[in-house]
Amino acid sequence: MYCGKAVLSLLIIINIVFLAKSHIINQNVDRNIDLSTQLVKESIKITAEDSDNKPIKEYIFSLSENDSKKLAFISATLSLKKYLDIKQRKGATDKNEYVITFQTPAPTQVFHIELVFTNNVIPHPEQIKQSDKQLVRYTGNLYYFSNYKTKTQKTSIKLSTSNIISYTQVKPYNVVSNKVKYGPYENIDEQTNVPLVLHYENNSPFMTIKYLERTIEVSHWGNIAVKESIALEHSGAKLKGSFSRYEYQKDGSSGVSSVKSYKTYLPASSTRVSYRDSNGNISTSNMRVMRDSVELELRPRYPLFGGWKTHYVLGYNVPTFEYLYKNNDNYMLQMRVIDHIFESMVIEDAVVKIILPEGTSNFELITPYTVTRNKNELVHTYLDTVGRPVITFSKKNLVENHIADFKLKYKFSTISLLQEPLLVIVFIYAIFLFTIICLRLNFSITTHSHKD
Structure with missing residues (x-):
């Protein structure tokens, strides 16, 4: 038994080391973030390639500590809504990682990741008068947070209105009406975390x-x-x-x-x-x-x-x-x-x-x-x-x-199924039986006189 556990642990360690030494590069990342409601809905299109031209069987998707606490839903799909197997990584020290498994390994994989976060759009200020409009603040990551290097990345953010109080300004960026676009950014290192903060009007139902x-x-x-x-x-x-x-x-x-x-x-x-x-x-x-x-x-x-x-x-x-x-x-x-x-x-x-x-x-x-x-x-x-x-x-x-x-x-x-009807029948029968017995019994109190 102990030998089997030792072998299993060794296989897990080998798998972790193998994944860590993989030569996967995010050739292109296209992020779309919807901040028009109280939810944060993020759609990420990733083009991943292996620099050694080896088939990609698994892809490790990471979340920052802040995003991991607020994650409500995650899914991964290929084109035509074909869902991929995605599970939280086991045996890893970092619990904010998910393993995406491809049924058909290939040197290049193009797939989508859908994320929904809660409690990440916060009212700011926290109190308003009846006649005031509601302002909120969102805090996220400017870059795609990944275990792999990213060659090119773009981010498009949709807001509920065009009333934007302030936002992170890292060139190149562009603001048109209720949309803010960042990038393209190039040659981003692994797990780069640069705060992205937007303060804007959002009167949607919270x-x-x-x-x-x-x-x-x-x-x-x-x-x-x-x-x-x-x-x-x-x-x-x-x-x-x-x-x-x-x-x-x-x-x-x-x-x-x-x-x-x-x-x-x-x-x-x-x-x-x-x-x-x-x-x-x-x-x-x-x-x-x-x-x-x-x-x-x-x-x-x-x-x-x-x-x-x-x-x-x-x-x-x-x-x-x-x-x-x-x-x-x-x-x-x-x-x-x-x-x-x-x-x-x-x-x-x-x-x-x-x-x-x-x-x-x-x-x-x-x-x-x-x-x-x-x-x-x-x-x-x-x-x-x-x-x-x-x-x-x-x-x-x-x-x-x-x-x-x-x-x-x-x-x-x-x-x-006959239990309830039988119980009803027995109950009704008992009532009738009790009624008949009561009618046949004489409960009257009489005095009998005796003649000499």
């Missing part, structure tokens, strides 16, 4: 879901009930001073960074949609059935300013046959981990609970990305005996790119 609890209750009688409990906070610049409803309604430019309403998209087959908070049902919402979804425009009871919070519950039903697949006693539930709640959404903490029918067993959960699997629970509802199993998992720092399907496989005997 909304963060602090906590989301998504409950999916599965019934084999044709219905799946979904309930989402959402704690929402406006994470933009906090409101300084008091709020004036009169000014807000009178002046269209008052509270431009506040949130009056937003759109949530539900599955096309959604029915019995409800939207309520602690005070009851919220009627200020509009629902529109579209071809491939249900558009729900949600309007809170009051507009949300920076630092303001709200909590509501959104519920809907969908038919079982669209999401539940059966093969004898083997079932597979396939549904989304999260729904589209609003544009450029950020979910700090999400918990998904799947309530299965009583009598299910042999659970196998398959998720599209790494999640934290929590301990199974039991919940008791009507007509239950031992309770219904609850499969629970959680995930932090979610964005729109995490909208993907999970699969839950389990076993359920068809005979178990």
Whole structure:
């Protein structure tokens, strides 16, 4: 056993040394950074070559320490949206590295890396008055942070408006309307870190879901009930001073960074949609059935300013046959981990609970990305005996790119479907039996007289 571990460790060290001594050069890097919302969306097109003309099997992608803490999503693709295998590097001292594996090794590889960062566009100043516009600051890296030398690089940045207060000025650069272009820069050394700072106007909705609890209750009688409990906070610049409803309604430019309403998209087959908070049902919402979804425009009871919070519950039903697949006693539930709640959404903490029918067993959960699997629970509802199993998992720092399907496989005997009808029949029979017995018994109190 110890010999096997020693050999494995040696192979890891050899692999690390081999990768460190690779002769890969970034011939061209083209970065596009979108800063028009509260998210930082970065797309990088890389042309990598091996100077020794050897096939490139793996490429090490690195992140600076600051970017690594704020990374929410990463993916790598070839042309035509062919996804590459990308995993966090194991055995390395630096945990901010990812290994991209190419199915077809070649001396030249052209691929794309998509990144989404959260909490990297910060309100500056942190507090504003109701009539003020929201200014934000972004801090990043001017150059592509890489383990390899970069021969040529260009960066294009898209902002929400053309109102730019200040920005990093390293020639060559160019500013046109709401776009800032840097480069081309040449002969950049490995892991060169030069701060890139932009201070600009951004009035897009800064909304963060602090906590989301998504409950999916599965019934084999044709219905799946979904309930989402959402704690929402406006994470933009906090409101300084008091709020004036009169000014807000009178002046269209008052509270431009506040949130009056937003759109949530539900599955096309959604029915019995409800939207309520602690005070009851919220009627200020509009629902529109579209071809491939249900558009729900949600309007809170009051507009949300920076630092303001709200909590509501959104519920809907969908038919079982669209999401539940059966093969004898083997079932597979396939549904989304999260729904589209609003544009450029950020979910700090999400918990998904799947309530299965009583009598299910042999659970196998398959998720599209790494999640934290929590301990199974039991919940008791009507007509239950031992309770219904609850499969629970959680995930932090979610964005729109995490909208993907999970699969839950389990076993359920068809005979178990008769449990609830039989319980109802037995209950009704017991009531009738008890009624008959009561009618036949004589509970009257009488006095019998005796004659001499």
